[in-house]
Amino acid sequence: MKKFExxxxxxxxxxxxxxxxxxxxxxxxxxxTTREGFGDNLFxxxxxxxxxxxxxxxxxxxxxxxxxxxxxxxxxxxxxxxEHAAWAIQDYGFDVxxxxxFADIFKGNALNNGVLPITVxxxxxxxxxxxxFANPNAGLTVDLEAQTxxxxxxxxxxxxxxxAYKKSCLINGYDDIDFILSHKAEIEEFERTRPFSFYR
Amino acid sequence: xxxxxxxxIWDAHVVKSQEGFPDILYIDTHLIHExxxxxxxxxLRKRGLSVFRPQQTVATAxxxxxxxxxxxxxxxxxxxYQVDMLTKNTKEFGIELYGLGHPYQGIVHVxxxxxxxxxxxxxxxxxxxxxxxxxAFGAIAFGIGTSQVEQVFATQCLLQQKPKTMKIEVxxxxxxxxxxxxxxxxxxxxxxxxxxxxxxxxxxxxxxRSLSMEGRxxxxxxxxxxxxxxxxxxxxxxTFDYIYGREFAPQGEKWDEALTYWQTLYSDEDxxxxxxxxxxxxxxxxxxxxxxxxxxxxxxxEHIPTTAxxxxxxxxxxxxxxxYMGFHDGEKVLDKPVDYVFxxxxxxxxxxxxxxxxxxxxxxxxxxxxxxxxxxxxxxxxAQAKKEGIDKIFEEAGFMLREPxxxxxxxxxxxxxxxxxxxxxxxNRNFEGRQGPNARTMLVSPLTAAAAAITGKVVDVRELLxxx
Numbered sequence: 001m002k003k004f005e006x007x008x009x010x011x012x013x014x015x016x017x018x019x020x021x022x023x024x025x026x027x028x029x030x031x032x033t034t035r036e037g038f039g040d041n042l043f044x045x046x047x048x049x050x051x052x053x054x055x056x057x058x059x060x061x062x063x064x065x066x067x068x069x070x071x072x073x074x075x076x077x078x079x080x081x082x083e084h085a086a087w088a089i090q091d092y093g094f095d096v097x098x099x100x101x102f103a104d105i106f107k108g109n110a111l112n113n114g115v116l117p118i119t120v121x122x123x124x125x126x127x128x129x130x131x132x133f134a135n136p137n138a139g140l141t142v143d144l145e146a147q148t149x150x151x152x153x154x155x156x157x158x159x160x161x162x163x164a165y166k167k168s169c170l171i172n173g174y175d176d177i178d179f180i181l182s183h184k185a186e187i188e189e190f191e192r193t194r195p196f197s198f199y200r
Numbered sequence: 201x202x203x204x205x206x207x208x209i210w211d212a213h214v215v216k217s218q219e220g221f222p223d224i225l226y227i228d229t230h231l232i233h234e235x236x237x238x239x240x241x242x243x244l245r246k247r248g249l250s251v252f253r254p255q256q257t258v259a260t261a262x263x264x265x266x267x268x269x270x271x272x273x274x275x276x277x278x279x280x281y282q283v284d285m286l287t288k289n290t291k292e293f294g295i296e297l298y299g300l301g302h303p304y305q306g307i308v309h310v311x312x313x314x315x316x317x318x319x320x321x322x323x324x325x326x327x328x329x330x331x332x333x334x335x336a337f338g339a340i341a342f343g344i345g346t347s348q349v350e351q352v353f354a355t356q357c358l359l360q361q362k363p364k365t366m367k368i369e370v371x372x373x374x375x376x377x378x379x380x381x382x383x384x385x386x387x388x389x390x391x392x393x394x395x396x397x398x399x400x401x402x403x404x405x406x407x408x409r410s411l412s413m414e415g416r417x418x419x420x421x422x423x424x425x426x427x428x429x430x431x432x433x434x435x436x437x438x439t440f441d442y443i444y445g446r447e448f449a450p451q452g453e454k455w456d457e458a459l460t461y462w463q464t465l466y467s468d469e470d471x472x473x474x475x476x477x478x479x480x481x482x483x484x485x486x487x488x489x490x491x492x493x494x495x496x497x498x499x500x501x502e503h504i505p506t507t508a509x510x511x512x513x514x515x516x517x518x519x520x521x522x523x524y525m526g527f528h529d530g531e532k533v534l535d536k537p538v539d540y541v542f543x544x545x546x547x548x549x550x551x552x553x554x555x556x557x558x559x560x561x562x563x564x565x566x567x568x569x570x571x572x573x574x575x576x577x578x579x580x581x582x583a584q585a586k587k588e589g590i591d592k593i594f595e596e597a598g599f600m601l602r603e604p605x606x607x608x609x610x611x612x613x614x615x616x617x618x619x620x621x622x623x624x625x626x627x628n629r630n631f632e633g634r635q636g637p638n639a640r641t642m643l644v645s646p647l648t649a650a651a652a653a654i655t656g657k658v659v660d661v662r663e664l665l666x667x668x
Contacts, residue, residue: 015516016516016517016520017514017517018393018394018492018493018517020493020629020631022610022629022631022632022633022634023631023632023633026633026637027263027610027611027612027634028611028612028616030235030263030264030612031235031264031278031279031281031282031612032278033238033239033242033281033282033285034238034239034242035239045632045633045637045638050619050637050638073517074394075393075394075397075427078393078394078427078493079329079424079629079631080328080329080610080629081236081327081328081329081343081344081345082235082236082345083236083239083327083345083346083347084346086345101394101397103394103397103427104397104398104427104429105329105343105344105345105429108344108345108348109345109346109347112345112347112348113347122513126513163222163361164220165220165221165222165359175347176347176348176351176358176359177243177247177350177351177354177355179221179359180224180351180354180355180357180358180359181354181355183215183216183224183357184355186215186216186224187215187224187226187355187356187357190215190226191226191356194212194226196321196457196458196461197454197457198319198450198454198455198457198458198461199228199319199321199322
């Protein structure tokens with residue numbers, strides 16, 4: 001997994017709530033059997049019309065906005081557990097997603113792929129949107145070690161929460177399988193000693 | 201202090217718990233399907249690992265299979281390749297596959313229970329968010345991403361934070377024409393599509409207890425639609441009666457041993473939940489959604505809430521949803537014309553659902569303006585429906601009985617609702633484009649769907665029930 005430490009970048013603002021994983025990557029694009037290439041279809045039906053032409057009013061088709069940080073309304077990533085949503089976001093070029101609320105499964109999937117989901121208060125989210133809409137070149141700085149996200153134009157910053165274990169995974173670029181495999185003897189011991197024979 | 205049901209099952213599966221780390225949670229049963237597994241198998245190959253406990257893993261093909269002519273090769277190349285990959289991968293790693301053509305094939309959350317694989321007290325996972333369905337049996341069951349599918353393949357464990365617990369009680373008697381689907385759509389409409397995030401939800405109360413296993417599965421299935429990782433119901437005699445004698449259920453002495461343990465699976469009187477919500481069954485009427493998330497639901501006779509009545513920050517998203525649906529502030533959904541009726545999905549495609557629909561439509565004809573697709577949840581459901589003559593009732597009504605799969609619930613195969621068309625659907629998600637690009641979904645119970653099929657519009661099924 002890719003390591004993550006610090007990032008300063010411009011922002012793509014998407015102030016829509018309850019963005020579900022069917023919007024992030026519609027089911028008809030889930031037929032691939034590798035992890036690559038999903039970025040082409042990220043937000044497919046918002047980005048392109050039925051003739052596959054870019055929709056001018058969608059923020060990702062507006063050259064005014066770009067960057068490695070996606071900022072979205074609350075309850076981001078709800079719905080289907082498809083990890084393809086995290087892959088699509090990463091493949092398109094986002095390293096960080098900021099929202100005031102994330103759905104559980106998406107959050108886990110993002111972390112398992114080195115994409116950092118940052119939960120900020122509603123007011124801070126509003127502040128980011130205001131700043132970026134006033135100045136599309138405005139940048140944010142995300143410092144994972146310090147657990148801070150800073151609006152560079154205003155100096156406003158917020159100290160975000162992240163599970164200590166997940167933080168060390170991101171910083172070191174290792175994943176859960178490496179960790180669990182180091183406990184294999186204990187897993188086998190658990191299987192040998194558990195009482196219920198009827199589950200097998 | 202006593203324990204909640206979730207805590208009892210969780211604690212019985214913790215391999216290791218250490219400060220500063222998530223728990224290592226043992227997984228009893230891993231269900232897999234063709235869409236979210238290929239990258240996980242690839243990951244194993246790259247690491248040079250095998251599947252640690254292949255005998256605790258069960259595979260089926262459901263998300264991406266056609267629902268017509270399943271005996272022929274899959275026409276669409278990418279879909280065929282994906283299903284072929286599942287066959288190849290399960291063979292290579294020694295996993296049982298109930299693929300196309302197998303009498304056990306079907307939607308993963310339908311076949312687990314009907315085969316007796318789903319049992320009280322188990323931990324179960326699948327790369328699909330509706331894995332919560334299995335919680336109806338008093339199991340901890342939840343959806344996972346593909347990286348986690350790979351983790352379970354490699355170790356039969358997952359790293360998981362112990363979840364918060366919520367109890368949702370629904371007390372009292374359900375009214376005529378009101379069922380399990382209406383309960384869950386009602387609860388989600390009250391607590392929103394994010395109201396359960398971070399929790400495992402235990403459903404309790406007399407209205408929940410009165411439900412059949414099929415009804416309980418419908419309720420737990422949609423726990424994820426309120427953001428909850430899983431939902432569950434303490435097992436009781438209804439549960440035990442359902443399981444007894446099924447293909448892979450414990451038998452003989454093992455059954456007795458199991459039953460003794462299962463009877464201890466309930467939340468203790470003095471158990472502490474992080475949150476408790478109580479609803480009255482008498483307040484629930486047949487439900488329907490009018491927007492683009494499952495929390496946007498109302499009683500079928502009610503008016504669509506106005507944009508102005510929403511919190512200010514949520515108004516743009518709310519208006520966007522109504523525009524997408526072609527609906528307006530304050531209008532009624534009742535009498536809106538319907539183009540498609542879809543009866544299927546892991547929420548409502550079990551034999552009981554089909555029986556209920558058949559009993560309602562027997563001797564009636566579908567409305568001319570509607571196309572009706574019935575997609576049974578499994579080959580076993582399909583066979584049972586044929587045995588009972590339900591297929592004939594559907595045929596005479598002008599309904600199309602297709603073959604098992606996820607179908608138009610997510611429109612991954614060719615079963616898509618055309619752009620702009622209205623589909624009254626027994627599935628679980630009304631997201632934009634879920635059933636096909638620009639398709640408009642209204643979620644309902646099987647009974648309300650059957651009524652829409654016969655009348656060609658959104659109706660209050662209770663009025664039709666009193667006629668008969």
